[in-house]
Amino acid sequence: MARLKASGLVCLGAALVILDQVTKILVKTGMSLGESIPVIGDFLRICFVENEGMAFGIAWGGAVGKILLSVFRIVLFGFLCWWISKLLKPKDGSTTPTGVLVGLTLIAAGALGNIIDCWFYGLIFDYAPFMMGRVVDMISFSIFPPVFNVADSCVTCGAVYLILFHWKFFAK
16 A cells, blocks of 8 residues: 555655646746736736746745755755655554645645755756746736645645645654
């Protein structure tokens, strides 16, 4: 059972990271910075923006802040992978709810998606050194001003899902 869960979680995480990266590459190579395409009128738009990697486009601490943010993401991703693996093989014989594992996987996949941007996009698109790339955002709702991406959605949905439906698991 744990082996099936582990492979399923790896497949889910990989699929989300691939979806995130494919959408970012399509936007980065097929749109001009600042370009906006209506999907559902002004309610939902594909809007190409880039940010320094923090939520809502906040830049913090220049190059040192960017490196610290990248290190934080790597530590978070590593911790989540370790934690998920521990939850899959509990020593007391208990089982972890599948929803908890899925929620944590969503958060880990989102973190990895944005790590890839920051670490490699500057090199791939020849505008910045390693770890200094910008995060590509493209999803824009008129009722929610910040522009975000699939990775951001994974982190947000995973966290909200865990808070709303699995808070009792974390309260123990």
